[in-house]
Structures are given as C-alpha cells and as structure tokens.
Amino acid sequence: MKKYQEILLALATSHDIIPKNDPRIESYREDTMHRGDPDAVVRARDEREVKEVLQFCFEHRIPVTICGSQTSMTGASVAEEGLLLSTERLEGLISLDQDTRGTTATFRGGTITADVQRLVEEAGYFYPVAPTSRESCRIAANVATNASGEDSYKYGPCRTYVRRLKVLLADGSERVIERPRDHIPSQERNRAGYMLQGAQPLDLFIGSEGTLGLITEVTLDLLPRSPSFFAMLLPFSDQRKGLHALIDLTQKRTQSLRALEFVDDEACRTMKTHPDFPTALREARALIYLKQEWRDERERAQLLSWWCEWIEKQGENAEIAFVATTEKKRKMLQAFRHHIPKTVNEEARKYWSQGGGKIGSDWWVPVKHLMEITDFFYTEVAKAGLRGMAYAHMGSGHPHTNIVTKNREEYQKGMQILRKCCEKAVFFGGGVAGEHGIGKIHRDLLCIQHSSAMISQMKKWKQEYDSHFLLGRGNLFDVV
Ligand SMILES: Cc1cc2nc3c(=O)[nH]c(=O)nc-3n(C[C@H](O)[C@H](O)[C@H](O)COP(=O)(O)OP(=O)(O)OC[C@H]3O[C@@H](n4cnc5c(N)ncnc54)[C@H](O)[C@@H]3O)c2cc1C
Known part of the structure; x- marks a missing residue:
C-alpha cells in the first residue's frame, strides 16, 4: 500500500495542503506537551472542504487528527500519522x-x-x-x-x-x-x-x-450581560495556612464568588517573574486568587471591606492585597495567572530533547481531601528530589500540579508520582482528568478511573460513529 503522504498529495489540486516535506509543517507538529509526525496538514477553507477531505480519507482509510490551535495539554491535537485537519479558517x-x-x-x-x-x-x-x-x-x-x-x-x-x-x-x-x-x-x-x-x-x-x-x-x-465583579490576589505568609483558608472559604461558598483559585509557594515564585508583578506581594508565599461579583456600589464597598477583614482575621496583611476593580487591573491579574503555565511550559520544552519535560496533572478530588492529597504530592516530589508546584482551580478541588523534569530518569520518577496521585484522587472519589482530558499522553491513566467494561463501552460508541478508528487515532484508546 502506498504511504499516506503519497496518497494525500492528490488533495493538493483543490485544497490548501502542506505536504510532509514542506518546512511549514513544523508549526503543526506539536501541542503544549507532545510532538508528532503528520503526513500532511490541510487547512480547510470551509465546511465543504472539510467534508471532501474527510470523505477522501475515509475512502483511503487514512487517519485524521482534528486540530484547532493545538493548545491541548495531552497530545490530543497532535497527529502521529496520517492527516492533520486544521479548523483554523472556519471562523466567525x-x-x-x-x-x-x-x-x-x-x-x-x-x-x-x-x-x-x-x-x-x-x-x-x-x-x-x-x-x-x-x-x-x-x-x-x-x-x-x-x-x-x-x-x-x-x-x-x-x-x-x-x-x-x-x-x-x-x-x-x-x-x-x-x-x-x-x-x-x-x-x-x-x-x-x-x-x-x-x-x-x-x-x-x-x-x-x-x-x-x-x-x-x-x-x-x-x-x-455579565454581572460586575472585582478580582483580588490575597497574600499568605505560609502555604498550608493559605490552603486551609481556601478550603474554609469553599464551605462558605456564596453564589456571588465567581472564581476561587490558589497559587502555592513555587507557583508564586514563577508568577513573581512577571515584569508587572506588584512589589508589595514579593514576600507572599502563597496567594488566593478570587473574583467577586456585586450588584451595586454599596454592595461592592461592603464586599471589599469584608475581604480585607477576612484576610486580617487570617493573620495576614490586607494592605498589600492586590485589588482589581478596573478592567485594566483585572487584565493584569489575568496576565499574572497566565504567566505561570506559559513560563513553565516554555521552560519544560527545553528538556524535551533530553527526555524530560513538564508533567502536568489534571486529577481532582472533593475539596475535603485537598489538603491530604496536596501534602502527599509535596512529600513525593521532595522524596524524588524534583521541583513541583500546585496552582489553579483549588476551590473546586482541582489543582494543576506541575513537575519540571530535566531528563528521562526524572521524567519517569515524575510520572510515577502522577500515577500515585491519580490513584489517590480516584480513591477519594475524584478522577484522573478534570479539565484537559486524556489525549495521547495520559491514555494509561484512563484505567485507573474506569473498569475495563466501561472502557469497552466507550470503544463501542467510538465504533458506532467511526468504525475504522480513523479520527483522533491514539486519543483515549491504544492504537490497535
Ligand atoms: C497556557 C494554557 C492555558 C490553558 N488553560 C486552560 C483552561 O483554563 N481551561 C481548559 O479547559 N483548558 C486550558 N488549556 C488547554 C487548551 O487550551 C484547551 O484544551 C482548549 O480547549 C484547546 O483548544 P485548541 O483550539 O487549542 O484545540 P486543540 O488543542 O487543537 O485541540 C484540542 C482537542 O480538540 C479536538 N478538536 C479541535 N477542534 C475540533 C473540532 N472542530 N471538532 C472536533 N474536535 C476538535 C482535537 O482533536 C483535540 O482532541 C490551556 C492550555 C494552555 C497552553
């Protein structure tokens, strides 16, 4: 049988195709975590073209990986073979x-x-x-x-x-x-x-x-229309104290709290490298990041002073809290938050060639188990001599833990920690993936959470819609 790349060249007459030997294909090889090897990329200009390309690949039994912007954290948008079908032009x-x-x-x-x-x-x-x-x-x-x-x-x-x-x-x-x-x-x-x-x-x-x-x-x-809100970064001088305070807050959860996140000591260090990070918060060892909605100016003022009192009650300094009441300041806060994954991803990518890279977790637990599982994570990371951090959606029991590994040996140690944390998360009634999915690199985590009967049921559904297993090959299920 002719190789996929040769067959796919037939699409060149009517489609915007980047063949395997074209250097432009380089920018479609990777997502945030994984590198693949597509035989060609097609950037479909409209739905009709998508249809034609799918029909062509179906006829020739060519695997098709669909991608948007390839920001996936699991290798899900990366093609290891066959065609990468980009949806970037289907906008509006x-x-x-x-x-x-x-x-x-x-x-x-x-x-x-x-x-x-x-x-x-x-x-x-x-x-x-x-x-x-x-x-x-x-x-x-x-x-x-x-x-x-x-x-x-x-x-x-x-x-x-x-x-x-x-x-x-x-x-x-x-x-x-x-x-x-x-x-x-x-x-x-x-x-x-x-x-x-x-x-x-x-x-x-x-x-x-x-x-x-x-x-x-x-x-x-x-x-x-979105309710008005302000955002805050509340400082803590101690990581555990900060996490206790956050867990306590989730029990008082009110309808008007829009976001409740946590940034641990190590993630704080990364956040502090943002050029606009407030000097007043330089000494913080942990941060709570929240968004608070309000109905009118009176309520806004009340809520602002409630939060200041609350942080003082935790024995922390409310005066250094970063309060974002304007769009400009809220954008700054978002930028600090985005700076963490962006910086870690860039750093970890440097170690890909040595067999290292980032090990990012996506497990989640009921909030009451958050302290126990994060303690477990920090202990395991310290035992292995690795650098780890936890941040993000802790208010929902869903931290992203990141371990940056420099070589294959460290990577394997980090993966063992990830597996152990996933096992614990499932034991506590949580799961192995709470946001980014399974993709290719976390395929072997699926069976920690689901029985083989459940996975077989999933495969049956897959078969129902895609009898030749052509779409997203390698995502969720092993390639057979
Ligand atoms: C810095 C950073 C921050 C992130 N923050 C978040 C976050 O806060 N929350 C979150 O949920 N995720 C987050 N992600 C992960 C990622 O952005 C999301 O998974 C996002 O939905 C992927 O969008 P994308 O366009 O890049 O899709 P891709 O990465 O290209 O594809 C993702 C998956 O969707 C499939 N897909 C793409 N388009 C289609 C389509 N048209 N039809 C069917 N399947 C399709 C792909 O096959 C793949 O399985 C973050 C990633 C990065 C790098």
Missing part, C-alpha cells in the same frame, strides 16, 4: 437567535474563544467559559475538551452552554445534534473519556477529544 459568528428557551449564538467551530466572548458581549450577552488560553484556543475545541476556566467555579464547564452541534463524521456524513428542551446538562468535573451515564448524544460529543466527529458549528446558550 453565524447567527444570534431567540426562542422560548432564551438567546443562542451559533459560531463556526474554528472561532477563537476570546472572539466568541467579545462578540456576544457586544450583542449584550455573556458566555462565561474562559480558559486561560482563551486568546488562542477555539470554540469547537473547547467543546471537544469540555473546557472550563477560572469562572467555571460559578458558571460550570463548556457543556453547560452547548445547545446544538453540527458535526461531520469520519465518512463525511453530517449530523445535527441538539439538547432536548427538558434536559439539564451535567456540571460534573470528570473529563476522563466519554460521558456515558445519563448522557444525551450531544453529551457524547462534548469532551470526545476529536475521536467521534469534526464539529463545524457550535450553538451556545447565552446568559444575560
């Missing part, structure tokens, strides 16, 4: 509509998430799911990973807002799937494989990591 708002269920917006799948948010805001509405990568990631990919963001503490994951999807299956055939009127979407944190229990067909595609079909259009349920 198609329509804003109203019915008895509310207002929806329909976007082409490749629209950048930050543009989705801006466009609906301009129309007077609110779409609250904002991954830290929002300026580069794409809306259909957010659906395919059931993405969340810091505001998911209050507003839940992407799934909550997906009303309808238009999907092209592996053979190019079209499906339009809609959530039934009376069905309330699940808010559950689990991102390990397909959602099977109580799920609608729509739910199967949400979080399916490009393995069931290519999403060309996404219809989102919109909320009324």
Whole structure:
C-alpha cells in the first residue's frame, strides 16, 4: 500500500495542503506537551472542504487528527500519522437567535474563544467559559475538551452552554445534534473519556477529544450581560495556612464568588517573574486568587471591606492585597495567572530533547481531601528530589500540579508520582482528568478511573460513529 503522504498529495489540486516535506509543517507538529509526525496538514477553507477531505480519507482509510490551535495539554491535537485537519479558517459568528428557551449564538467551530466572548458581549450577552488560553484556543475545541476556566467555579464547564452541534463524521456524513428542551446538562468535573451515564448524544460529543466527529458549528446558550465583579490576589505568609483558608472559604461558598483559585509557594515564585508583578506581594508565599461579583456600589464597598477583614482575621496583611476593580487591573491579574503555565511550559520544552519535560496533572478530588492529597504530592516530589508546584482551580478541588523534569530518569520518577496521585484522587472519589482530558499522553491513566467494561463501552460508541478508528487515532484508546 502506498504511504499516506503519497496518497494525500492528490488533495493538493483543490485544497490548501502542506505536504510532509514542506518546512511549514513544523508549526503543526506539536501541542503544549507532545510532538508528532503528520503526513500532511490541510487547512480547510470551509465546511465543504472539510467534508471532501474527510470523505477522501475515509475512502483511503487514512487517519485524521482534528486540530484547532493545538493548545491541548495531552497530545490530543497532535497527529502521529496520517492527516492533520486544521479548523483554523472556519471562523466567525453565524447567527444570534431567540426562542422560548432564551438567546443562542451559533459560531463556526474554528472561532477563537476570546472572539466568541467579545462578540456576544457586544450583542449584550455573556458566555462565561474562559480558559486561560482563551486568546488562542477555539470554540469547537473547547467543546471537544469540555473546557472550563477560572469562572467555571460559578458558571460550570463548556457543556453547560452547548445547545446544538453540527458535526461531520469520519465518512463525511453530517449530523445535527441538539439538547432536548427538558434536559439539564451535567456540571460534573470528570473529563476522563466519554460521558456515558445519563448522557444525551450531544453529551457524547462534548469532551470526545476529536475521536467521534469534526464539529463545524457550535450553538451556545447565552446568559444575560455579565454581572460586575472585582478580582483580588490575597497574600499568605505560609502555604498550608493559605490552603486551609481556601478550603474554609469553599464551605462558605456564596453564589456571588465567581472564581476561587490558589497559587502555592513555587507557583508564586514563577508568577513573581512577571515584569508587572506588584512589589508589595514579593514576600507572599502563597496567594488566593478570587473574583467577586456585586450588584451595586454599596454592595461592592461592603464586599471589599469584608475581604480585607477576612484576610486580617487570617493573620495576614490586607494592605498589600492586590485589588482589581478596573478592567485594566483585572487584565493584569489575568496576565499574572497566565504567566505561570506559559513560563513553565516554555521552560519544560527545553528538556524535551533530553527526555524530560513538564508533567502536568489534571486529577481532582472533593475539596475535603485537598489538603491530604496536596501534602502527599509535596512529600513525593521532595522524596524524588524534583521541583513541583500546585496552582489553579483549588476551590473546586482541582489543582494543576506541575513537575519540571530535566531528563528521562526524572521524567519517569515524575510520572510515577502522577500515577500515585491519580490513584489517590480516584480513591477519594475524584478522577484522573478534570479539565484537559486524556489525549495521547495520559491514555494509561484512563484505567485507573474506569473498569475495563466501561472502557469497552466507550470503544463501542467510538465504533458506532467511526468504525475504522480513523479520527483522533491514539486519543483515549491504544492504537490497535
Ligand atoms: C497556557 C494554557 C492555558 C490553558 N488553560 C486552560 C483552561 O483554563 N481551561 C481548559 O479547559 N483548558 C486550558 N488549556 C488547554 C487548551 O487550551 C484547551 O484544551 C482548549 O480547549 C484547546 O483548544 P485548541 O483550539 O487549542 O484545540 P486543540 O488543542 O487543537 O485541540 C484540542 C482537542 O480538540 C479536538 N478538536 C479541535 N477542534 C475540533 C473540532 N472542530 N471538532 C472536533 N474536535 C476538535 C482535537 O482533536 C483535540 O482532541 C490551556 C492550555 C494552555 C497552553
């Protein structure tokens, strides 16, 4: 049989194809964590082209990996063989509509998430799911990973807002799937494989990591205009004390707290390398990052003083807290927050060639087990002589722990720690993936959480939609 790369050249006459020997293919080889080897890349210009390419690959049994902006943290958007089908050109708002269920917006799948948010805001509405990568990631990919963001503490994951999807299956055939009127979407944190229990067909595609079909259009349920809010960085002189305080806060959880995150000592060190990081916070050993909504100026003033009193009660200095009440300052805070994964990812990438790199966790636990599992993580990292940090969605029991490893030996040690933490997380009633999914590099974590019967059921669904296992090959399931 001819190699995929030769067969794929037939697409060159009518499609924007980057063949294997073209140096431009280099920028499509990697996501944040993993490097692949596609035989060609096609940047489809519209839905018709997507359909043609899928039909062609189906006919020739060529594996197809779908990608948005390749910001995935699991290798899910990386092709190890066959075609990489990029959705980057399928951009734009198609329509804003109203019915008895509310207002929806329909976007082409490749629209950048930050543009989705801006466009609906301009129309007077609110779409609250904002991954830290929002300026580069794409809306259909957010659906395919059931993405969340810091505001998911209050507003839940992407799934909550997906009303309808238009999907092209592996053979190019079209499906339009809609959530039934009376069905309330699940808010559950689990991102390990397909959602099977109580799920609608729509739910199967949400979080399916490009393995069931290519999403060309996404219809989102919109909320009324975003409530006003301020954001804060609250300093702690001790990491454990800070985490205790955060856990305590989750028990008093109020409707008006939009985000509740934690930055540990090591992650703080990274955050402090941001050029605009406030000097007053230089001595902090941990930070709580929160967003607080308010209804009117009076409530805003009350809430601000409540937080200052609260931090003083923890024995910390409220005067050095960073308070962001303006858009400019809130953007600064977001930039500090984004600086952590960005810096760690860049540093870790330098060690890829030596067999090292970042080991990022995505496990989650009920909040009451957060202290125990993070203590376990820090102890294991110290025992192994590695550098580790934990930050992000701790208010939801979902830290991202990062270990930067410099070589293969360190990498293996780090992976063992990750596995042990995942086992503990599942034991505590949590899961192995709470945001980024499984992709290629975390495939062997799936069986920590799911029985073989459950994984077989997932494979059956995969077979139903993609009988030749062509889409997203290597994601979720081993390549057979
Ligand atoms: C610095 C940084 C911060 C991040 N922060 C967050 C965060 O806060 N929250 C979060 O959830 N994630 C976060 N991520 C991970 C990542 O941004 C998300 O998973 C995002 O949804 C991926 O979008 P993308 O356009 O880059 O998609 P890709 O990485 O290209 O693809 C991701 C997955 O979606 C599939 N896919 C893409 N397009 C389609 C389509 N049209 N149809 C079907 N399947 C498709 C791919 O096959 C792949 O499985 C972060 C990543 C980075 C690098």
